[in-house]
Amino acid sequence: MRPLIDENNLSYSKEFLIYHTRGKILVRAVLVIGAFTGSIYFYMQNQLFVFSALLSLFIFQIPLLIKSVKRIDEIQFRINSKGIQYRDNLLIPWNNIENERAFSEHNGYKDDTTDYFIYYIIDPGQIMKFNLNELSTDVSELSIVLNVQRNRFKKENSIT
Incomplete structure (x- = not known):
């Protein structure tokens, strides 16, 4: 089991890797x-x-x-203080990303929900939306990682 990420400890992990779920x-x-x-x-x-x-x-x-x-060991996402990288695509820097978040959406049935990871790439004006149900993370863990890495980016680049 992976350790929990403490959102107050910015020195915890340098990057977060997301794989397909086993x-x-x-x-x-x-x-x-x-x-x-x-x-x-x-x-x-x-x-x-x-x-x-x-x-x-x-x-x-x-x-x-x-x-x-x-594809079991193929990295789907790499999230660090520099930005977000999807598979083998180029890393998108944090200053070109906004509204990154992870959320759950109810599908109309009692307990049926789908988890999503979404972010907006400013320069080409592209919305990236991914289903988290087949990936090795969940909404709460990914939300903390996004917050930590965004704050680390701000701290490293002296952005307030």
Whole structure:
């Protein structure tokens, strides 16, 4: 488990890295194994329609699982006192970013929410919005990181 970030301690961490969550990959692996096992069972029971459906699910999920496993260590975001970098794109400096925040949005169902990370790039006038549900952070942790790194940028550049 990662340590919590103290927003009052600006010397804590130099940068924050966000990856794809390992939980979604584990769920996909269990789905693939379950589809394969189920297809064998229904083949032995001579239920060819169910066998075909599960075998198709197994076959179509294999490339997605392989792609997910290959991308497991791929950095999605790098957030530091210089700015925000998305994947292999150029780092966007804090003086070109505004309204950065993480928030939850209710989807109309009782407990169904989607977490988002959003920021506005001033120069090209571009809004960047990302779903956090498949990433290795949550709204509260990311909000603290954004606050710490923005404050560190201001402190390093003597901006009040």
